Amino acid sequence: MKNKNGAQRTRVLIVGSTDDEHNRLMKLLQTYSDAGYNVRFVGMDRRRRRPRVHDINGFRCEYIMAGWGYANWRLLFGYPLWVLRLLRYILTTQTELVHAFELDSALPVAIASWCRRIPFIYDVQDNYDLRHSWPFPLKPMFRLLDRWVIGRSRGVIVPDENRIVGPFKRFRDKIAIIPNCPPDLSCPDSAPARDATFTVLAMGQLAQRRGIDLLLEAVRHLGHIRLLMAGRFVEPWLEAKALAMRQVEFRGWIPSETAIRLPYEADLVFAFYDPSYAVNILANAQKWFDAMMTGTPVLANREIANASWIEREGFGYVCRYGDVAELANLLKWIGENLPDAERKGRRARKLFEERYNWPLMEKKLLTMVAIALQQ
DSSP states (O other): OBOTTSOBOOEEEEEOSSOTTOTTHHHHHHHHHHTTOEEEEEEEETTSOSOSEEEETTEEEEEEEEOOOSSSTTHHHHHHHHHHHHHHHHHHSOOSEEEEEHHHHHHHHHHHHHHHOOOEEEEOSSOGGGSSOOOTTHHHHHHHHHHHHHHHOSEEEESSGGGOOGGGGGGGGGEEEOOOOOOOOOOOTTOOOOOSSEEEEEEEEEOGGGTHHHHHHHHHTOTTEEEEEEEEESSHHHHHHHHTOTTEEEOOSOOHHHHHHGGGGOSEEEEOOOTTSHHHHTOOOHHHHHHHHHTOOEEEETTSTTHHHHHHHTSEEEEOTTOHHHHHHHHHHHHHOHHHHHHHHHHHHHHHHHTOOHHHHHHHHHHHHHHHHHO
16 A cells, blocks of 8 residues: 555554454554554454454454453463464565564564564563463463563563563563553543432453452442443353442443543542452553543552552552452542542543653654664
8 A cells, every 4th residue: 555645655564362342452553554554453353253354444454363252261272373373374464564462462473573574563561471370381481482572572562660570671671661541532422411429430351350349349338329330241240240239330342432431421430450460460551541531530459569659649549459348438438528539530630631641652652663664
């Protein structure tokens, strides 16, 4: 494809074992396209909901593998098959740059780059070796693979300084910190009128390890709280429990742009992470930045590494994970002191405008891309 001056546009391929609902994908596709690149996506249709090839918002999306789902034992076989299929695809496709999500996609890209010298950027949202309590020898193997992939990459993206651990430490000079910040989206005209009841928002992956059961237990005896939920429940029993509660309004899975605006309808955004999982301690949640954009304070658990940042910057509240009584008391206090929450919300919006918006992150990304293509 050529640009308006007739010159061939540089081709960029984004790859990941996910589909076009990935919370960063559409933003990245638009950024590359606006910068003049010919960009497309190759992924994995885990729930068998997509045509093999289709366009979304004018961008070509192709799925080279379907099925396997999320977070289940079948992926022990699915991931190796994905690596082989993606490797074959990269070895035969024409592109000048690859942007790869996570280790399971970056590994075959790195192998292909060794054969074909295709530059690639490694986009890491979760350190692979910290995702689970991997049995020996998987954990050291993932660290060795990560170190090799990082070494071959032209640049690495992480969402937070706390992610630069293990094999990432020695490559600090090629790492850019790019949190998953949203564009500046106005409050939709079609948004429902704000309920007079104190509203807490929980969205995204609604799972026990994200503190959702704790939130439900805390809200159960607080009649003045409305719990707005959107996303996808991981555990069926947790979904049944939530839907049986009169305080819960569940919107289901909604498009990314709609989800980003959802904090406009809430007084507080809930974001807990079970600290028994090492990767959760390093959490850097997109919903924090969505909340900043909408001027809504956040509530996180004290055990995560960024809890001190949330308190220091003054845009949210923290309490202990697992203590339902403390959580309930804090929610009750916030509901009775909404001017304090509004003040923190104004601070959140100021942080978004000055430091945590997508135009600023775009500059970091496009600088890395330009350097990668020149090397």
